Amino acid sequence: MTDYDTVSADVEHEEEIPEDHPRYQDLLTRHRIEKGVEKGITHLQGMHAEGRGSAFDYLLGEATIPSADDAERAAAAHLLLADHPVLSINGNVAALVPSEMVALAEATGADLEINLFNRTPERIEAIADHLREHGAEDVKGLEANARIPNLDHQRAKVDEDGIYDADVVLVPLEDGDRAEALNEMDKTEIVIDLNPLSRSPQVADVPIVDNIIRAVPNMTEHARVLADEDEAVLRSIINEFDREAALEQAEDRIRSGEL
Numbered sequence: 450m451t452d453y454d455t456v457s458a459d460v461e462h463e464e465e466i467p468e469d470h471p472r473y474q475d476l477l478t479r480h481r482i483e484k485g486v487e488k489g490i491t492h493l494q495g496m497h498a499e500g501r502g503s504a505f506d507y508l509l510g511e512a513t514i515p516s517a518d519d520a521e522r523a524a525a526a527h528l529l530l531a532d533h534p535v536l537s538i539n540g541n542v543a544a545l546v547p548s549e550m551v552a553l554a555e556a557t558g559a560d561l562e563i564n565l566f567n568r569t570p571e572r573i574e575a576i577a578d579h580l581r582e583h584g585a586e587d588v589k590g591l592e593a594n595a596r597i598p599n600l601d602h603q604r605a606k607v608d609e610d611g612i613y614d615a616d617v618v619l620v621p622l623e624d625g626d627r628a629e630a631l632n633e634m635d636k637t638e639i640v641i642d643l644n645p646l647s648r649s650p651q652v653a654d655v656p657i658v659d660n661i662i663r664a665v666p667n668m669t670e671h672a673r674v675l676a677d678e679d680e681a682v683l684r685s686i687i688n689e690f691d692r693e694a695a696l697e698q699a700e701d702r703i704r705s706g707e708l
């Protein structure tokens with residue numbers, strides 16, 4: 450019996466998961482999603498979404514492939530150049546990367562906005578509290594006084610001075626309908642999704658096929674490095690990024706296991 454066999458299935462605090470466990474990142478992710486459900490942050494459907502993401506990540510080699518790193522750098526350049534960048538947060542994002550989203554918002558001057566597929570006042574409050582506990586000062590999405598056109602139901606609700614007004618939006622782990630509707634509003638859309646065939650990355654200006662746990666800190670790192678660059682340098686990073694190639698390389702990696 451190895452030490453790995455002693456990892457309890459009922460971990461209370463994430464520090465109990467040994468960092469040298471070969472499946473450390475996956476165990477950490479599952480733990481955070483479970484805690485998110487317990488805290489009323491993550492919807493039960495978020496567990497299904499995580500399971501699907503985890504299967505794609507396994508096939509990707511649980512690593513940020515070079516084309517994803519290019520996408521994360523281009524995304525950082527877009528956020529830095531934006532007039533009004535907004536980072537959208539759902540129940541999975543809040544559970545998985547709360548402090549990392551706060552750090553990305555600080556590095557790029559972006560707003561944080563809660564935008565839920567399964568919207569209830571209780572979940573909105575729980576997520577806002579959770580983000581504040583992780584350092585967020587201003588959280589949007591509570592007012593929800595505007596609507597994304599051509600989208601029915603609760604999932605269309607956004608803040609007028611948030612996502613509705615944004616020129617660049619980061620929408621991680623997004624439902625395909627909403628990604629399409631946001632895209633039709635002529636916003637620059639950055640999507641993080643481990644499934645390159647999903648509609649959300651397919652319609653995104655910058656599709657990032659990577660686990661959000663790796664993608665967000667890497668985007669922040671790129672944003673810090675690029676923060677003092679001229680507009681021309683940022684524009685050339687954006688122009689050099691090839692979205693079709695990024696999607697193709699991710700799919701090839703998943704299908705063949707080779708880069």
Ligand code: PTJ
Nearest residue numbers: 494495498499502539540565566567622642643644660661
């Ligand atoms: O909190 P809510 O109410 O807004 O609901 C959020 C979920 C995620 C439940 C909702 O948006 C949903 O049902 O999403 P989908 O349609 O299941 O899409 C989620 C996508 O995210 C899938 O393509 C997954 O492969 C992908 N995904 C899951 N976990 C990760 C991921 N991508 C990157 N990193 C992950 N950790």
